[in-house]
Amino acid sequence: MARSISYREAINEALVQEMERDSSVIVLGEDNAGGEGAPGERDAWGGVLGVTKGLYDRFPGRVLDTPISESAFIGAAIGAATRGMRPVAELMFIDFLGVCFDQIFNQAAKFRYMFGGKAVTPVVIRTMYGAGLNAAAQHSQALYPLFTHIPGLKVVLPSSPYEAKGLMIQAIRDDDPVIFCEHKAMYDVVGDVPEEPYAIPFGEANIVREGGDVTLVAFGRMVAVAQEAADELARSGVECDIVDPRTTSPLDTDSILESVESTGRLVVVDEATPRCNLAADVSALVAREAFGSLRAPIEMVTAPHTPVPFSDALESLYIPDAQRVVNAVKKVTSWER
Helix, strand or coil, rough: EEEEEEEEHHHHHHHHHHHHHCCCEEEEECCCCCCCCCCCCCCCCCCCCCCCHHHHHCCCEEEEEEECCCCHHHHHHHHHHHHEEEEEEEEEHHHHHHHHHHHHHHCCCCHHHCCCCCCCCCCCCEEEECCCCCCCCCCCCCCCCHHCCCCCCCCCCCCHHHHHHHHHHHHCCCCCCEEEEEEHHHHHCCCCCCCCCCCCCCCCEEEECCCCEEEECCCCCCHHHHHCCHHHHHHCCCCCCCCCCCCECCCCCHHHHHHHHHHHHHEECCCCCCCHHHHHHHHHHHHCCCCCCCCCEEEEEEEECCCCCCCHHHHHCCCCCCHHHHHHHHHHHCCCC
């Protein structure tokens, strides 16, 4: 049975259901319990934006506040995963990955390969990314391409409450390290989510909308931007195929290529800065594997190659919006040799 809940509630529900199902699942990070259990006033923050709120009392001893040391608690989570636990660690902002990147890309990502396929590291690292809350340059980046670049990591970008719950459950059950990227401007987005547990397999894209004129490939929050653009374009007779890859590693290349082979046109919408991002990666994939199907040059709609501005007005210009997608689609649909 489905009911409408928020993106935040969907992730929380996934954590609750998996912690009830499997006693090896633990949660740790800064302010995950928010000081609850200490003397004085009870202050259960549940993480900086309240995603783990309510878990502390429900699962005694399994929701752990950590020092402000990402290298320490991410390393501890990875170590615990090698010893039979299934930790879910919260790297508060994706921007902080530099503090613990060695533990992630030189250790967790390499264990299965270095130990001949015999090692499993079932750790989930939850992290917030993206602009839109005026959190400025050090707390607003879309750095999922960095994780995607690393072999051995699985990288998830849920685009709705439904995707968030199903992909989180899959992430916790997976035996490899998973980087679970939550857009901070989506936590209050509401959508239909089944009450029962369900898992969405990694590497299987969702065809959000079908249309024969142009393929839109969009990631995370940009899926909603692509949908808004597609609604506007439909009023002028242009129908878009929208592909939500859900995971950037593994990437469902087949679904992307099949769509482009049908439409002959591609626009990729990616909040990350343009050099070496997912838009560039998908564009290269299509240019290499489906060049003969293209009827127009590929367009990328991305953030500019600049830090995220703090100013409201500048941040609004920084984030890709529906009008930019509409303009890109009009460009490829009107292109002639």
